[in-house]
Amino acid sequence: MKNVILIGFMGTGKTSTGKMLASKLGCAFIDMDQKIEEEAGMCIPDIFAQKGEAHFRQLEKDLVERLSARRNAVISTGGGTVKNPDNVAAFKKSGIIICLSASVDAVLERTKRHGTRPVLDQADQGDRRKAVESLMAERKDLYKQADFTVDTSDLSPLQVVDVIVRFL
Template sequence: MKNIVLIGFMGTGKTSTGRVLAQKLGAAFLDLDQEIEAEEGMAIPAIFAQKGEPYFRAAEHRMVERVAARQNAVISTGGGTVKDPANVALLRQSGVIVCLTADVDTILMRTASKGERPVLDKEDKGDRRRAVETLIEERRPLYRQADFSVDTSRLSPLQVVEEILHYL
């Protein structure tokens, strides 16, 4: 089986969907952020705070090289993984790319707690909605590179998985 790669904005359910999808397919589940945290021995917000975003992006790229070399895996990426065209090229070669989307209200609800998403916290100058909208707008063309998209706003992870399996 080729890999199935989940891309999309923060709060679109990449990790929870990926876990259920992998289980259904009997495939390995690889979550880029979790792999990076294990490798660095540090949580993502701490990596951003202590080492900075460029360091995180370099670690993320090395992890993409590693996971893209695998087969039979469901790979959940981070919301910003697609900012590096080299990452997109590697992931595309390794399998099918599925974009998960959600409306702004749903994303706001799922990413409400501060301190967990440094990119959003940095953009958030007292207006979380504006921060989400600005970043989504900026990244929309990147997420459009997927083979197909699923709107997860009103679906459970299991329902999202069923949608994905329907498309495959």
């Protein structure tokens, strides 16, 4: 099986959907953020704070290269992994790219705990909605590179899995 790669904005359900999708397909599940944290021995907010975003993006790119050499996995990416065109090209070669999208309200609800999403916390300036809206607009075209998109705003992860399986 080719890899199934889940891309999409923060709070669109990539991790919870990915886990369930992998168990339904009977294949491995890899959560990129979790793997980066394990390998760095540090949580993502600490990587951003102590080493900077550029360092995090390099760790992300190194991991994409390694993951693209394997098959038979569902891979949940971080919301910003698609910012690097090399990452998208590597994913295109090794798998099918599915984008999970969600409304601004759903994303706000799902990412309301501050301190876990440094990119949002940095852009926040006291107005979380504006931060989400402008980052989403900025990244809209990047997420359009997917082979298929599912709007998860009003769906449970299980329902999202069903939609993806039907597409596959």
